[in-house]
Amino acid sequence: MSDDSDEIILSELDDDELVGQMYDDLYDGLKEEIEEAVNILLARGWTPYDILTKALVGGMTIVGNDFRDGILFVPEVLMAANAMKGGMAILKPLLVETGAPRIGKMVIGTVKGDIHDIGKNLVAMMMEGAGFEVVDLGINNAVESYLGALESEQPDILGMSALLTTTMPYMKVVIDTLKEKGIRDDYIVLVGGAPLNEEFGRAIGADAYCRDAAVAVETAKEFVLRKHNQMAARA
Amino acid sequence: MTSPLARLLETRDWLLADGATGTTLFNMGLQSGDAPELWNEEHPDRIRALYQGAVDAGSDIFLTNSFGGTRSRLKLHNAEDRCYDLNKRAAELGREVADKAGRPVIVAGSMGPTGEIMAPMGPLTHARAVEMFHEQAEGLRDGGADVLWVETISAPEEYAAAAEACKLAGMDWCGTMSFDTAGRTMMGLTSAGMAELVEKLPHAPLAYGANCGVGSSDLLRTVLGFRAAGSERPVIAKGNAGIPKYHEGHIHYDGTPELMARYAVMARDAGATIIGGCCGTTPDHLRAMRRALEETPRGAAPTLDQITAELGGFSSGSDGTDDNGPAARERSGRRRSRG
Numbered sequence: 116m117s118d119d120s121d122e123i124i125l126s127e128l129d130d131d132e133l134v135g136q137m138y139d140d141l142y143d144g145l146k147e148e149i150e151e152a153v154n155i156l157l158a159r160g161w162t163p164y165d166i167l168t169k170a171l172v173g174g175m176t177i178v179g180n181d182f183r184d185g186i187l188f189v190p191e192v193l194m195a196a197n198a199m200k201g202g203m204a205i206l207k208p209l210l211v212e213t214g215a216p217r218i219g220k221m222v223i224g225t226v227k228g229d230i231h232d233i234g235k236n237l238v239a240m241m242m243e244g245a246g247f248e249v250v251d252l253g254i255n256n257a258v259e260s261y262l263g264a265l266e267s268e269q270p271d272i273l274g275m276s277a278l279l280t281t282t283m284p285y286m287k288v289v290i291d292t293l294k295e296k297g298i299r300d301d302y303i304v305l306v307g308g309a310p311l312n313e314e315f316g317r318a319i320g321a322d323a324y325c326r327d328a329a330v331a332v333e334t335a336k337e338f339v340l341r342k343h344n345q346m347a348a349r350a
Numbered sequence: 351m352t353s354p355l356a357r358l359l360e361t362r363d364w365l366l367a368d369g370a371t372g373t374t375l376f377n378m379g380l381q382s383g384d385a386p387e388l389w390n391e392e393h394p395d396r397i398r399a400l401y402q403g404a405v406d407a408g409s410d411i412f413l414t415n416s417f418g419g420t421r422s423r424l425k426l427h428n429a430e431d432r433c434y435d436l437n438k439r440a441a442e443l444g445r446e447v448a449d450k451a452g453r454p455v456i457v458a459g460s461m462g463p464t465g466e467i468m469a470p471m472g473p474l475t476h477a478r479a480v481e482m483f484h485e486q487a488e489g490l491r492d493g494g495a496d497v498l499w500v501e502t503i504s505a506p507e508e509y510a511a512a513a514e515a516c517k518l519a520g521m522d523w524c525g526t527m528s529f530d531t532a533g534r535t536m537m538g539l540t541s542a543g544m545a546e547l548v549e550k551l552p553h554a555p556l557a558y559g560a561n562c563g564v565g566s567s568d569l570l571r572t573v574l575g576f577r578a579a580g581s582e583r584p585v586i587a588k589g590n591a592g593i594p595k596y597h598e599g600h601i602h603y604d605g606t607p608e609l610m611a612r613y614a615v616m617a618r619d620a621g622a623t624i625i626g627g628c629c630g631t632t633p634d635h636l637r638a639m640r641r642a643l644e645e646t647p648r649g650a651a652p653t654l655d656q657i658t659a660e661l662g663g664f665s666s667g668s669d670g671t672d673d674n675g676p677a678a679r680e681r682s683g684r685r686r687s688r689g
C-alpha cells in the first residue's frame with residue numbers, strides 16, 4: 116500500500132511521532148510493534164501510567180470511535196484489542212509497582228440464561244483497552260454470582276449483558292436485589308447487549324444503557340469521573 | 351435429487367416462511383435460563399404448537415426449534431452430548447406437523463451460530479466449526495428435515511463452515527446472515543459482500559438472505575443490496591416485527607401485523623422470494639403477511655425513500671455498499687500493511 120512500508124524504525128522516531136505511530140499500529144492490530152514501542156518509551160523514562168493513558172488508551176479511543184461510527188467492525192477491534200493486550204502485559208506489573216492511579220474497575224458478566232458472549236467480550240476488551248481493570252464473570256450469571264463478585268472485587272462498575280429479549284428482564288432482577296440489600300448506589304450499573312434502548316435502561320433502574328462497546332467505555336469513563344468528583348466533594 | 355424446497359421454488363414466485371421461535375416460546379412460558387432445544391424432549395406439545403401456529407397462519411416453510419442446537423451452545427446447558435438427539439427430535443416434531451398440513455410445507459432445520467469467534471481472531475477453527483455444524487445437521491436430517499437452514503450468522507468464515515457441513519450431511523440448505531451493525535453484519539460484511547460470498551461456495555445454498563437484524567427498513571435495504579449485486583439466486587427476507595420495547599417486565603416488539611404486511615409486499619417487490627419474520631413475529635403477523643402477498647399485485651422495487659416513508663428510517667446513513675459511508679480515518683501516510 117505504501118512505498119516505504121518497511122522503512123519505519125520505531126526507535127528513530129521522536130516521542131510525538133512514536134505515539135502517533137502507536138495509534139496507527141493499534142489501529143492496524145500490530146501487536147509486536149506495540150510491544151516494541153512500549154519498551155522504547157519505558158527506556159526513554161516514560162512512566163507506565165503515561166504510556167498507558169497517552170499512547171495506548173489514546174490509540175484505543177480512536178479505534179473505539181471508528182467502531183462506534185461504523186468504520187471499523189468486530190474483526191478489526193479484536194485485532195486492536197489483541198495488540199493493546201501485548202502492551203498491557205508489559206505495563207501491568209509496572210503499574211502495580213509504581214502505584215499508578217487506578218482508572219476504574221468493572222465486574223462484567225452475561226445474565227442468567229444468556230449464553231451470547233461476543234458483545235460482552237468486546238466490552239471487556241474495550242474497557243481493558245481504556246485502562247480499566249476488568250473482572251469477567253463469563254456467561255449465564257445468576258444474581259448470587261454478581262453479588263459474590265461485587266463483594267470480593269469491590270468494583271466501581273457492574274456491567275450486565277444480555278442479547279436475548281428472553282433474558283433481558285433478568286437484569287432487573289439483579290438490580291432489584293441490589294436495591295433490597297441497600298447497595299445499589301455503591302456501584303455504577305451499566306447494561307447492554309440487546310437491540311433495546313435507553314428507555315429500557317431507565318425502566319430497569321440501570322445508570323445507563325450502552326449501545327455498543329465503544330459507548331460503554333465512554334459512559335464508564337464519564338460515570339467514574341462523576342463518582343470521583345462526588346467523593347471529592349464529600350471529603 | 352431435487353429437494354422439496356427446490357421443487358416449491360420452481361412452482362411459486364414467493365413463499366411465506368415462519369415467524370419468531372424464541373419470543374414465541376418465551377410467551378409459552380420458557381424461562382430465562384432454559385435452553386429452548388430441551389423443550390423438544392420436555393414439552394413436545396408446545397413445540398408442535400409453535401410449528402402448528404406457523405402452518406395454520408399460512409407459512410410454506412417453518413424452522414425447527416434447534417437454533418442453539420450446536421454442541422458449543424448446548425454445552426452451556428450441559429446438554430452437549432444430546433446434540434444429535436435434540437436436533438433429531440426438533441425435526442421429527444416438525445415432520446409430524448408438516449405431514450398433516452394437507453399442502454406442501456417445508457421443514458427447515460434451523461442451525462444458529464456457534465457463538466464462538468473463528469480463527470484467526472478467535473479460538474474456533476474451521477475444522478471444528480464444520481464438525482459442530484455437521485453433528486447438528488445429521489440430527490436434523492435424520493429427523494426428517496427437508497432442508498437445512500443456517501441463520502443469524504455474522505462471520506463469512508462461519509457461513510462457509512456451515513455450507514461445508516451441509517454438504518457432508520448431503521443436504522440442500524438455505525442460509526441467512528444478520529445485518530445489525532451500520533447495515534453490515536457484526537463482522538463488517540455488506541449485503542454485496544454476502545452475495546459474492548454465496549456464489550463462491552462449493553456447496554452454494556438454494557437461497558440466501560437476511561434475518562433478524564435491526565428493523566424491517568434495514569432488512570429491505572439489505573435485500574436491495576443483494577439484488578444490486580446481480581445474483582439470480584432466490585433471496586430470503588426474515589425481518590423482526592419492529593423494535594423491542596420493555597413493558598411491565600416483558601419485552602414486546604412494536605411492529606403491528608399491518609406493518610409486517612407492508613414489509614412483506616415490499617420485500618417481494620424488492621426481489622425477495624422467501625419472506626417471513628423473525629423476533630416478535632406471531633401467527634397474526636404471518637396471516638396479515640400472507641393475505642397481503644396474495645392480494646397485492648407485484649410492483650416495482652421500492653426505493654430507499656419509499657422504504658423509509660412506509661416502514662420508518664434506517665439505523666445508519668449507509669450500509670457500506672455505496673460511497674456515502676463514514677470516511678476512514680486520516681492516516682499519517684506511513685501505515686504498514688498488516689501481516
